[in-house]
Amino acid sequence: MVTIGDVARAAGVSRSTASYALSGKRSISAEVRQRVDDAVRELGYTANAGARALATSETMVIGLLAQFHEDEFAPAMLQYMLGVSDTARELDYDILLVTESDGARALRRITDSRMVDGVVLLNVAEDDKRLPVLRAAPQPGALVGLPGDCSSLDVFDLDFEEAGRMMVDHMHRLGHRELILVSQPEHVVERGGAYVWRLQDAALEQARIRGVRLHAVFGESKQPAVGQLLNSLLDTHPGATGLLLNNEAAAAALPSVLHARGLSAPADLSVIGRYSDEFARTFSLPFSSIESAPDRLGRMAVRQLVRRIESPEARNQPHVVRFVSPELVDRGSTAAPPT
Amino acid sequence: MVTIGDVARAAGVSRSTASYALSGKRSISAEVRQRVDDAVRELGYTANAGARALATSETMVIGLLAQFHEDEFAPAMLQYMLGVSDTARELDYDILLVTESDGARALRRITDSRMVDGVVLLNVAEDDKRLPVLRAAPQPGALVGLPGDCSSLDVFDLDFEEAGRMMVDHMHRLGHRELILVSQPEHVVERGGAYVWRLQDAALEQARIRGVRLHAVFGESKQPAVGQLLNSLLDTHPGATGLLLNNEAAAAALPSVLHARGLSAPADLSVIGRYSDEFARTFSLPFSSIESAPDRLGRMAVRQLVRRIESPEARNQPHVVRFVSPELVDRGSTAAPPT
């Protein structure tokens, strides 16, 4: 292994000078800098990450804690992961990926051992077991997803309340007076997936205000159950003219259900989902949707995290809870209800 | 930060004794061991990973190089990633996730800096730019996907040739004499996705042997293009009674296409895909398929990698190229052709 000592020797300078020439942390004569650069190139030198981490207490690694639950839609998680990973790399950080089901334990492991300079927690639950560990850790963290208690935490999430209101208002404006909302499965809520009821409760409240009938149900996470559910909902509520989907599996299943029933959107039924544009493109969902912006949320979380990591002042600034305003992507699946 | 020095002081022993008590690498009196364990618990000690890595030259981290290409199906990649990650953790390794598009550069960075003890490369291409870097690296690596040149590389992949033959034979046995094979988009092949033509060529050859007409085409990666393609293929080859899909997007799009044409499988058309069971469950694909076993391949790759990492003998053993035999998962979508 080629060390900075080898570089120094080849360049005819001390190790400290070689180090400074590389870091640029003090002025170096052009000539020496050239000799060091040449030596680095010639020997193919790269600093040993462990040694550097030991000396600087900086690993340039961010821990990414993903949580894959049984009845949640895994591909959606991937979008967040990529948003975090890409942004981290832009800022010169690598990603330590943790997918263990026992997230609290994993988080303690990587923070205690100083493998990471900070962490991003994905899919944060209402009463997330990882939060006490994060609060006790010396490294800063950023969350994607809103927990019950945000104190001393940087939190980023879609404004699901606003999303719920937006769905209802959009339909109401078009003239719809009876709607169905299919949320994630109840398990997701029980596990602490607050975004489910945040959207649902806000939608129900807004429906009340607007005088719209809204049938809200928890859905299923897989086929064929979710397809059956959609069918039975449409049977049960023949007067409903609009469908709101906060459930990826339901959105993916809907085209065949509509087809089977001989319905088309928006002529027979108006539809709005809540998922990412990438998801829509991959599965070619023709439904207008509230963009869930996973890449954007991942990016925001990493940016804030790195700010805290790198600046001592930022370290002590008040924590932020930031909601991304939902945006409706119009794919033409809503219109006035059939007369 | 609590160090092993703190532990040693609290336990009233030397740092080396504390270290040995923790590692178990030499015999320690029961009493001392107890005192050290108590001190560790009391102080909440965890070894600093960077310091340990520097001392031992072992990071206990495996680099995972994922490659997301424009027109490949991202959720499929996730399955491989999780297989690798879960197995690594079982074997006490953490995962450094790399998703940069310039995989060769990223690989050089993490190996040169000794951030990892070994690497797993996913989605390996025929002439993968990462391979020269891997061969030059001091760490061992394992590939998922078959490159053109496997020399001094451990390689794991599905036996796509056998998969192609199996699809054809299965249909032939049922009495089909004219089939359509939809592969991945041509871009995937151009980029070096050898599995596409490995399956296709073997299928064509087997069809020739069996006296079956096989129309093989490259597909599309997104809707609505892939749906249109399926429709036009069925229009163009009205005599075809079976459909073979080596293309996730096509598989995902097929149910609505069949529906729209008023066809059902297997009564009107027999269908076999090639994808993972997880994929089938998530999208509820009712089609029989050749299981692509991403979790199993990821697991095999990590196992072999860790063997090489941990045993000096294994380090020098001949490299392996291992093909997983395809298995057909019968979901009832094939039968004798309609008469």
Added chain:
DNA sequence: CTGAAAGCGCTTACAG
């Protein structure tokens, strides 16, 4: 069974 010391490869005050 235990301890004192060297060393892993860096960075960074301290001195000049």
Added chain:
DNA sequence: CTGAAAGCGCTTACAG
């Protein structure tokens, strides 16, 4: 502008 030295927190021969 440059160098000699200390130190980051471990592990592991070397000695006893």
